[in-house]
Amino acid sequence: MTNLTNTGKELLESPALKSAVHKATFRLMPMLVILYVVAFLDRTNVGFAEAALEADKGISAGAYALGAGIFFIGYAIFEIPSNLMLKKVGAKIWLARIAITWGIVSACFAFVQGEQSFIALRFLLGVTEAGLFPGIIMYLAEWFPNKHRVKMFAIFYLAQPFSQLIGSPMSGGLINIGDKIPGVHGWQVMFFIEGLLAVIAGIAAFFLLINGPAKAKFLSQEEKEALTAAMAQEDTLRKESGPSGVWAAMSSGKVWYFTVIYFCLQIAVYGVTFYLPQQVAQLTGQKVGFTVGLLAAVPWFFGIFACYFIGKYASTVIRRRVLGTWLFVSTGLCIFGSAWAGANGLPVLGIIFITLAVCSFLSIGPIAWSYPTAFLTGTAAAAGIGLINSLGNLGGFVAPILRTSINETFSSASGAMGIYALGVLPFLAALMMWGTRRFKNKADELLDD
Template sequence: MSATDAVKDDLDSPALASAVKKAARHLMPMLIILYFVAFLDRTNVGYAEDALEMDRGISAGAFALGAGIFFIGYAIFEIPSNLLLKKFGARWWLARIAVTWGIVAAAFAFTSGDTMFIILRFLLGVTEAGLFPGVIMFLSEWFPNKVRVQMFALFYLAQPFSQMLGNPISGALISFGDTYTPWRGWQVMFFTEGMMAVIAGIAAIFFLIDSPQKAKWLDKDEKRALLRVMEAEDEVRSTDGPSGIMRAMGNWKVWYFTVIYFCLQVAVYGTTFYLPQQVRRIISPDAEFWQIGLISAIPWFVGLFVCYIVGKNANTIRRRRTWGTMFYTSTGLATIGAAFAGENGMPVLAIAFLVVSVSSFLACGPITWSYPTAFLTGTAAAAGIGLINSLGNLGGFVAPIMRTAIDERFTTETGLYGTISVGVFAFLAAVMFILTRNMRSRSDALLAAEEKTAAAPGH
């Protein structure tokens, strides 16, 4: 039986639907927790900046270098980590990643000076490398193409949850530490949140399963239906996509989506790194911290629902392309719109634009990842997905440097021109995304079968 026939026979089966629901229920909560804690440990350093300078003499230059050098370590070790995940299995390797980054994150409690701070930030990037692309590859081996965007979207929900809950968690730990322990509050925050990652990593050993074949909570019919569809998709990916590590790293499609993802990360980090400061400038320079935190949480709260709705309904190639182009465009428009509205004293409109910007780039991520996972498999997937994520995440290193340099060159109170530069990258991604309609391969018949099933009544 051909791959297309296998998909047509199995995609609409109750056994497959049951298998997907069980897999989501058993796997997704643990993966979301891992990503939530990763974002918390990645960004909590911002809450300790002043305290580190006062207590340990960490200079502003060392702090800035440490904040950015995380992405260098992350990029260098991303592909090796992903290849090792393929060798040892997602269950143990994702657990290893969480435990080691948790230990490094906790070690920030003992920071003694500039050098140690910079080294620890680099090591944090090294140890966390492989988590995100590893999960993306893991999900592509568990969930058929027609529901994969929905699973990616559920995984992405950890980002807005982390941004919404990170402030109160970190703030509460700092207050608790200063009041009730002999440590400083920032030490308690680093150590506790680092240990949260260690505990999550140990839990992952018990909750994650490497493949459907090993899942005891799937019955024989569910395993058979899921495996037939995944094997059919894998057959097409191995025919259409590159084979092996070097061919994947030299494949033009991999580099095409690397550029798109880089543009996305510039938009993401060019906004999130500066969101509290931008909100303060919009509402009032004298605004209280709790006011800034509350208003800054609004875009992430709305983004939760947008990301989930888009993931659930972006179940055809045409819809993904259309929605992806639309959300990249709205990211650019809203990012620039927020800057202009803030510059011209329209705070309500500026906040509304920020809500659209954050919601849009959150929706872009799951849609974008559905493309490379549709043509990469095996070690090629490990290398290709690792390359896209590692080089793409360098946008997080470039964005603050670019935005700061442009703001210093064209001085404005609201950082107008630096914000415009971020929006330009989103527009570039939109143009590249709409051009994916020119990508044709022998997987079209398989994808068409999936789209036909997804569009049928009852789906």
């Protein structure tokens, strides 16, 4: 094993491999980022329509919370089947299909008539989008060695802040423009146009994505051989460390361990994201629109830099563990801080805390995904990554319902109590992230600790 590991380290430093990784980054990552930009936008733009849906269609706060969260039920049910289908037909076709169908569903939100149609469409949006995120995670794990993978995950995760940086003012602007068009509401224009963007992105993905390094015409023969050899070497090591097959992956204690970590992370992500426009509006005393959209984009602007540079720095196992632990602690503290600032009428401080929370939880994602992709491969990866993402994403279902329930239980006019409740679980995740020092993966031996 020592000789094999040494050979792997030599291969990772070869000029041909570095050149192949460089080319693959510039060839593939823009399309993957665009796909997730429109996915995250269509997943979260409902936050800009909350008040309007209540006023125009009578959708209550409870129905909104259920609708916002039920997306993740449909997502969870179809996640693993979608991942297995991607493994069968290839990323090129399946990721394109996902984007096109969810774009159509997202555009249909323009025709919501009441609570039932709103909740049904949110569920259907989750069904059609299921498999996109874990499919891309698997796709990156097939293209980029472990040493480079966190950086690639970090670039991919830039889609979230880009989505909100661009999408927040765009969503607010489309609402303002749509309100001036006779016979329609601004939120209808927002949903229709942003859904159409996903359809266009799906069509582009079909022509731009490539199913594996062996079929990459943009690589020279030497680069193709180096990248293929590196991924084959790592695949061998992953098979020694992880489960083999679908059922073994789904019953793996390590897979469930990271499912809990990811659940805690998603509680924080969507607890902030779904209510960010409303929270900014409450902090500043502004109506949700273009101005609030610009202010809501500020945390995501800084999140771009935090996610990229922290992901680039997290190139070793020790760095990933330490950074992941402290970023979870920071997420919890900053969520608490944003609630406290809002309750005490300190808007500037509140936005600063929200910004730091966004920077923290955005930077955790790439680090968290480096762990399961270091020991899962083949159908085990399809099932294990699908399980982690589907059940972990149920945090997005729990977050709005938990927040609303806590606020109603404690009659919290400022909404602070609900936010405090969401800030607890990141501390549990911090303890679990630190506990990953007990896990040893063969693929990690190729990293220089």
